[in-house]
Amino acid sequence: MSTNTSLKPETSVETGAVTAAESAAKSPWALVALRELQVKLTDRNFLLGTGVTILLVGAVFALQGFLLGGGPPSFKVAVTDTAATTVLTQAEQDLQASDPEASVDVVEVADTAAAEALLTDEEVHGALLPAGDGWELVTNGETDSQMLSVITDAVRTTALQQNAEAAGTSLDALTVGTTVETRDLSGGDEQSRFVAWIAGFAMAMLFYMAAIMFGMAIANSVVEEKQSRIVEILAAAIPVRALLTGKVVGNTVLAFGQMALLGAVALVGLTFTDYDQYLSMLTEAFLWYIPFFVLGFLALACVWAAAGAMASRTEDLQSTTMPLTMVLVVVFIVGLSLDGAAKVIGSFVPVLSTILMPMRLLDGSAQWWEAVLALGITAAFCLLTIGAGTRLYRRSLLQTSGRVSLKAAWSGGE
Amino acid sequence: MLAVHGLTRQYGELRAVDNVTFEVPAGKMIGFVGGNGAGKTTTMRMIMGVLAPTAGEVSWEGRPASPGDRTRFGYMPEERGLYPKQPVLDQLTYLGRLHGMTQRAAHGRAKELLERFGLGERLKEKVEKLSLGNQQRAQIIASVLGDPVALILDEPFSGLDPAAVDQMADLLREHTSTGVPVLFSSHQLELVDRLCDGIVVLHKGKVVAQGTSEELRGNAPLRYVLSLTGDAGWVRGVPGIRVLDLDGGTVDLEPDSEEVAQRLLAEAVTRGGVREFTRVRPSLSEIYREVAAA
16 A cells, blocks of 8 residues: 655645545555444344343353352341350351351341241241250251251250360360361362363353354355455455455454453353352453454454455355364364373464463463463464465455366466 | 556466557546457456556556555446445445545435436445346446546446436546546447547457547548439449449449549539438448458
8 A cells, every 4th residue: 555645736626635545545444344343233143143142141150040059058047045146156157168158147036936937927047946955946848958957067066065165175175186188189179170171161162153153254255245246346446455454353353242242241140150259260261362262263364265255156155165164173173172281282283272272271281471372373373374365365356257276366366 | 647558468378468558648538449358358457456467557647556546546347246235325335435535425425426326215225126227327326436536447338228328428528527537448339439539449458549530530441422313333434433332323432532532423413313422431340340350
């Protein structure tokens, strides 16, 4: 693009025209990108698809929240004396040892009848009443097993403590040597490894789907211009490079937007489940995932455009885009099945790294500098594919009769 | 002024365009004629920069045409089309913006031209819903949208009905009257003859003739048709006259000079009634056939 800015316009009419030509010459790619966005964002199918996906992701977390978690355990228990309050304080401490947000609320009432009245009105979950030497846990209908076990433990602990004191010793002295520590050779615990695997799988899946969907959108948008024959008008109006840049930028923005939206919905959804303790770990991994996603997508974007340019009708797309689809399928399957040293090596291979490096960051086996290195390698690879993709695109764009072979596209003139 | 110098395009063994040189002066309409495969489309693509020349150059206002210059050329390619699923006004506005117009200016100009071409009721209609003729009109609008400084039109009249041909011709004249050079190719030689200030004839990639139609005709031999009330057989005997065709009282002839023709007419008058004595100007297609055959 070389608008001669040093050329002095001689008349006012000329001034207007030169300015207009300059502004078009500066950012025609932005106009193309905007059109890509506009076409997609007014496409009912695209909006519907994205909406349904977001609803599904939201629903998964909502179900998790309702069925499995329902928030931290919280019980309301009626008592008639302070001894019961002591027991329940112990119960709350025990519960909070595993979940800091858990609570046991004590409602003090005058007598058993008042406690039973509260139970009948479903104001409390249970009533802890003295019964002979021990205690009675009164409930109305179903007894929450967690409430039962935590109160039973608390009663035992409290009683043991009192009995120990009465015998002139202490609970600690009695229970010395009864503890069992656990040690897991794999590092993290079972649950966090499970969460890391699910999150890694979800990110891999998201990349795979987005790469195919928006890659195909680029190829489609290119072949649509060839098939409708508008391409020569466009190529005469603006540089072919600007046309390509606009398409790639527009679709990258769309892919990124959809991914960010889904990621945000998932992270917000997570806070409604029992897994919210992993929020900071997952958020950090997701922030690393974003540059891997964008670069991984960009690495193939220009090649998708070239595949579109090598077709001349929509029907040809299937065969010209096949190599790309194959690459992505292989990357997805291999990415999920690699392990050990192969996984470490794979996490530095462009495109494959978009799947493997976030996984390794999640399970804690990769350092930050490894991620930066992998991003650098992908960026360098991007330059290569952008160069090659642009060359193929430019040379096959105006060939409107039949499919262009790879060899012909690569060596053909412009 | 738009000019091409020694423009050449080689496809493997085939030299599709061979050392083509001509000018399209400001405010002039130049017809670009030649048979299929003569190299017209290839030449026009090179002028627009969508195809790189093997040799030669395109110049604008006396210097090599830059991509910035070409953004301001209006172009109608041979293979043309618009986005089928986009409303016609939106799409023309977009094309105007690609040519550097503001959103507002592009929208206004596209709407004005659509109304002028009788599409004012269909601004929001998708291109695929328009009739073929109306798609052609939208196509024409696309080529003149960005206030072009030059127009390069490949077969702009093909497929147009007579009304649209007149509208198109008016539109082109409007542009030449403001000093815009117009180059268009056409197989409709009568139309070229009627509209153009000059003609470039291309044959097998080479320019075989160029000039105004008067200039091209100037080289053609003198020719008359003489029609008499009686038999015209005696004309064969007149010195300096070559008879091309004789049919009863009508004779098609080539005199050696204008004087010979005048003497023939005088003799015919003395011999009896003369119905017609007409100078036959060769049509452009005849000239074309002659130069193409040479």
